[in-house]
Structure formats: structure tokens, C-alpha cells
Amino acid sequence: MNAQLFAQEIPTTEIPNIPAEETPESIVIPATEILQEVNEREVDSTKNDTIKVPKEVLTDIVEYYGEDYVYIDNLNSKIYLYNKAYLIYGDVRIDAGEIILDYATNEVYARGIDSTGAYTQRPVFTQGPNVVEPDSIKFNYDTEQAIVYNSRGEESGFKYIAEKTKKINDSVIFLRNVKFTTSRxxxxxxYYFYTRKAKFVPKKKIVTGLTNMYIADVPTPIGLPFAYFPLTDDRTSGFILPTFGENSSRGFFFQNGGYYLALSEYFDLTLLGDYYTNGSYALRTESSYAVKYKFSGNLNLRYENIITEERGFPDFAQSTIYNIQWSHSQDQKSSPNSRFNAQVNFGSSEYFRQSVNIVNNSSVLNNQLSSSVSYSKTFEGEPQINTSAAINLQQNTQTQQINMSLPNVTANISRIFPFAPKTGVKKGIIDNINLQYDVTAQNRINTTDSLFFTAEMFDDALIGVQHRIPISTNFKVLDYLSASASTTFTETWTFTTFEQRYDETANDGDGGVVTDTVNGFDRYSTYNFSASLGTTVYGSFNFGDDKKIQKLRHVMRPSVSYSVNPGFEQYYDEYTIPATADPDLNDEIVQYSRFLGTLNGAPGRVYSSNVGLALSNTFEAKIRDSDTTALEPKKVILLNNLNFTTSYNLAGDSLQWSQLNVRGAIPIIPKLDINFSGELDPYALDNNNQKIDVFNIDNGGSLFRLNRANVSLNYSFSSKDFEGKSEEDEREDNQTFRNGGRQDDLFGDTTDRFRGDDYGDDDEEKTVTNKDWYNYKIPWDLRLAYTITYNNTARQDEISSQSLMFSSNLELSPRWKVGFSSGYDFKNKGVTQTNFRFQRDLESWKMSFNWTPIGSVNTSWYFFVGIKSSILSDIKYDQRREPDQGL
Incomplete structure (x- = not known):
């Protein structure tokens, strides 16, 4: 057994004290030199590593998903995603039935699933706002380029399908064998446009080579060597292609050609023109503007130079006509205390009858044109002060008379109660005494169409100022009678008066009355007094709750009034007309007022004292509701506002009673009232049909003699009434109304030539499927207007006017709409202007035909067919038969 032992010295924890080397002297180095030395060391090439780190291609997180499976093949560096798969990398998202990601080459291949003969779950390639739906796609994350097969996409209303698409980068895409269309x-x-090569720049443009138009897969002769389609969500400027044709009296023409200017997001400008080979031409300027929460409006200027026949022929004529339309409205929230409005419709009286390019024939029937431009300002406080300045103009296109107020300045102070209590309710005569003050200054001009915009139009201008101070009060009498009393002080200023005198040397010595115009300030003051007393009386009759008619109610509002107007003879002068040589004749003394003919006229010379009588009646009934679940009976108005008014002149020496005026309305069914009015005269007529101071009943007649009567009714209903829906009037801004006509289509309606029909671009509500059954609810509407007037002021005993007007619109199918407007004049025994309208929605196209076969002024027809999309609105065909101005 061997053993080895090792030992290691444990280092001490004490830090040894190593003495510093001594230097001969200390050196101070500036901080800037230290930084410079550090920078030099960093840029020293010998210190850097020459081996470059490879750049990461996938610089973002890749998200992927497959519903059936996600298979990762590490051997081939691929990931397989199947069924409802998607892959997200940066701003790129790919959805498809099958996706293969090759992370060795950084490529993605996506395609749909082909099962049971159906190709489903086509790829959807999304990058930012751009969306492409191809059959298959190959995308490289490294170069961000893609090759797409049978791609489908949409851009600014354009839809396209391309056999092969190559995406170079985010801003350039090349397409091969492409179909462009706006079809759903x-x-x-x-329909579609076919081209073999195209360059697509999203949000900017599409540039193609040779392009042909196909309709229902059939090629047409319409083709271009190249095409350029601008793509933008904003309005862009561009040319408006004209319409070509021929007119029998003015030759060949082009109409409605021009240029559209998208000047800014707040307003635009359209310049249009017409030209005829005989020299006639027309210029039009149309502009719309709007600033959100401030104001909006539109301006139309029209000028036409019309030449009839050829120069040198006896029927040659040349005329110029114009029309100005301006509509401006201000948002109330922009300035609550001030407001500027304008509604202008002014021009030549013959414009709508002679215009070479008038589509709206119903505008020809308008006889009155009105214009108003006004500015009002309110000064808050106690009392409140309201001021306004306006220009008002009324034009009669038949008589060519123009009445204009330029300007019309008004100011008024709100009602003041000088004796009202500081707190509590005002009671009694004294507490309710109130007064106001208002002033009106006018410069009124009466001229004709031919003198307008000339110096002569100001020759007969009238200037006047009128100050009014009305004082009134109201109170109760016996708790059931409401009484009121008022008086008005009026001060009238004028700057022109008219003196009259008899001049024996006038009229070549035969003598006559001469009127001298006196320029200078003059004035007169007037005052009057009036009082009224009225109440409300209720009467009812109960039949029982078990009856169909449970209760009748009669509401009467009788009132009596008294007014007195003094005679102001101090403002009247006189002159004498000498008698002729016949000694039996006396000199004639004529009284006149120098204020006669001024703006506000002359004060009354004759003292008058009148008592007025009025009675208002309303008849109502409560009937059992047919709905058994209703808890209350139904209220029905039987007779609405049956009013009787007359007066008696206490100061008159004859014919003291005025006519009895009757007015009322009888409700028949919802939205149908029969309105009637009449004038009943208590006095008889002599053999010369002149009114005499004898009551008609004392002359062998009835109590009253019917002088004049009128009955009228207006009724409109539609299929929406049977569906429980309300019908909103969508014609408030149609061209007929802007031209001074009716809001409805009783005079006829003409399709806007720039829209073609009433169908919007790709209106989803008009989409029809095989499951739709349309014949059981066909939308329709019907409007009726009938009026009859009876006149018997001088024993004429005749119907002075009687006419019936009607219009209807019917949707035969979701894409077929027809309408007509007509009428019959029973007095003249003739059909009034008749207008037929046919409109067809052709999905991507629109077609309309408007025909006026009968007209009091002109007859015409107009046909239009074109693409609905605004981007291709110039692809259209329209033809018309212009009104014959000679008829």
C-alpha cells in the first residue's frame, strides 16, 4: 500500500507593503491627452481581431403554427407546417394550408391544400398594408424577394390576378399575364384589362405594356400600347375625358371635358368645357370645400356663348348666358355667437331654357330664383344684442325682374322687462310690461335682367331706415281669459322724397302732374295700439267604453282683438288741378305725401279702428284600438285647425265688414291631409260686378258669397310604410332643388351625368345570391299632388286652375330600377311634362336612360353606360338628344 501526501502553503491574508519607486519629479498629464491615447489604441489595427463574425440573416423572432402538425427536419434544415398554418417574421405574415421553412437557405414555400379535387386554404401573404392571395408563394427572408404564382390582390379599388409575380422589394413588384378589374x-x-407585363408600385401606380379590354372574356377593339393607372387613397388631379357627338344646329361637339384639381384636403376645383364647331362654347367651374367642425360649401360658375345657325343666314343669333350657384354653411360649434351663410342661385333668366348642356329638364319649369348671403353676430349680455347684414335677391325668370336688397342691415335688442321683480314669477299688467328695439336699413334695387351689372341698375335705388320700439304686456282676466295689449312707435328715415305739382306747361302745353325727386334726409313718425282677449273652451261627449267611438272632443279657441291706427295728415300736402273751360266744373284738389314711392312708403292718412274676430276649432275622437293588447284607446284627429277670421272697421262709413276667411285641414289617412281655404264675402255685387254696401242676403242671395276657394292635397307613401319603416327624403341636395325647384321628383328627375345612376361603387346591399327571392317585396314609392282653385270674384263661376301631378319609382329587381313623373292639367286639358327613368346596375358597370317625351318647353333623351369605379370613370359611353331650343 502506497500513500502520498501533498501539502500546500496557505497564503497570508495580509497585503505586503511594497515600497513605491521614487521618481525624480511628478508629471501631470492632461485628461484630453489620456482620451487621445485611448482612442489611438482602439484604432490600432494590430490590436483588432481579423476574423469577422458572420451576420445574422434572421434578425427577428420567427413565429409559426400548424394545426395538424409542426414537423422539424433537422437533417434537411426544414420545418413543415400543415393545415391552417401561419408564419410571422417581422411585418411579414404568411397564412396557408401548407408552409415549408428552409432555415438553411432562409426561404419559405407556401401553398394551399388539394383535397377531394378542391384547392383550399390558398396562401395569404401580408406585408404591412399590402395583401396578396396567390395559389403558391416562394419568399426569401434574406433578400426579401418573393415569387408568387396566380396572385390576387387589391389596391385603391383595383383588383388584379397575375399568373406570375416577382416581388423585388417593398416598393416594386413585377407582374406577368395580368388581369386588372374593379369587379367584385x-x-x-x-370585364377586365389584360396585359402581359406590368410594373406595380403599391400606393403609387401601375404601369403596363400593351393592354386590351375584355368584356365577359371576349376581347374588344379597345386597346392601348401602354397604360398608366395612378393608385392613391387621396384625391389626385387629372384630365376628364370629354364626350363627343353631333348636334343638328351647332355641328360636331365635345362636352364635359376638362381637368380636375385636387388642390388640398380642404377643397378641389373642376374645370369643364364644351365646344361646338359652329363656334358655340361653354365654360364651367365647380368647386367643393370643407373644413371639419368649421364650414363647408360648393361653388358652381357657368358661362355659355350660344350661336344658332350659321353666320349670314336669317336665323343666325348669338347670345351669352350665365349661372352662379354658391352654397355655404357654417358649423354652429365653430362660432356660437356669429354665423355666415350663403345660398345663391342667380343668372340669366334664359339659362335653363337655352343652355347647350342642360341635363336636368325639370329645372326649366322653375320661374323663381332666390339668393341670400348673410352674416349675423350676437353680443351676449343683458340685454342681448343681435345684428345681421345680408344681401337678398329675388329673380323672376319669366318677367326678368330682379329685386335686390344690397345690403339689408338689421339690429335688435332682446326683450326687456323694466318692472319685473328680481325674483319670482311675473304677475299682472305692470310686471309683464316689456319693450324691444330694432332697426332695419335697406338699399333696395329694382332692375331687369338686361340692366344687371350695369350703372343704370342703381338709378332707381331706394334707401331707407326704420326704427321700431314695440311695448307690450299680457295678463289674466277672471282666471280664464288671456289678455294682451301693445303699442308700437315707428321712426322712418328716407334720403329721397318725391314732390308733386301741377305744371300747365307740361305735356306740350296741355298741362299735367310733374313729380320732382328731392335728394336729402327726411323723416316721419307713426304709432298704433292693439289689444286682444282670448280663451280656450273644451267640449266633449262620451259614448261609452263599449262603443267603437268612445269619445268626441271639440276644442275652441275664440279671440277678439281691437286695433287703432291714427291718421297722419301732417305728412300730406296738396296741389290743385285747375278746371277746364267748362264753368260748371270746379278745380280738383289732390292730396299726396312726399313719402309716397319711398322704400317704406307713406304713413296712413285715414284713421282706422278695427275689431277682429277669430275662431279656431279642432275636432278629435277616441276610438277603440284594433290591437286588443292596447291599454288606451287610439286618438284620432277628425278636423284640424278649422279657422274663421274676419274684422269690422268702426271708423268706416261703408263696407265695414271684411271677408270671412276659412282655412282648415281634414286628415284622411296617415300622411294624407286635405287642405282647403276659402273667402266668403257678405256684400253683394251690382250689375257691373262691383261690390256695393248691401248685404248679399238682403239682395236676394245667401248669407255669404263665395269669392275664391282652393283645395289641395299631397300624399306620398312607399313599401317602407308597410314594413313599419320611415321613409327619409334623400333628395334634399339634388340638382333640381339647387336650381330653385322642388325637392321631390314631381317635375321629373334626371340622373347626374357624373354618377350615371343611384347605385354606389360596389354597394354590398345590392349583392344578390341564389337564395334571394325578390318578388315578394319590391321596393316602390308613389307621390301625388292635386290642387283645384275656384274663382267667383266677379261672377266668373269658374275653375281657374286644376292639376294633378304624380311620380313613382319601382325596383323591379335588385339591379333594375324604373321611375316616371307626369301630370295632367284639367284646365288646359293636356299632359304636363313627362319624364321616364330607367336604371340598371351591371355590377361593375352602370347604365341609365332618361327620356322626356312630353314637355312644355323641350323634349330630350339621355343614355349613359360606364364603369362605376371612380378610378375608371372616364371609360364610359353617353349619347343624348338635346332639347330643340326652337320649339
């Missing part, structure tokens, strides 16, 4: 069904598109 990418597998069987109803």
Missing part, C-alpha cells in the same frame, strides 16, 4: 368577383370578372 375576381375569379369571373364581368
Amino acid at each position: 368577383d375576381i375569379e369571373n370578372p364581368d
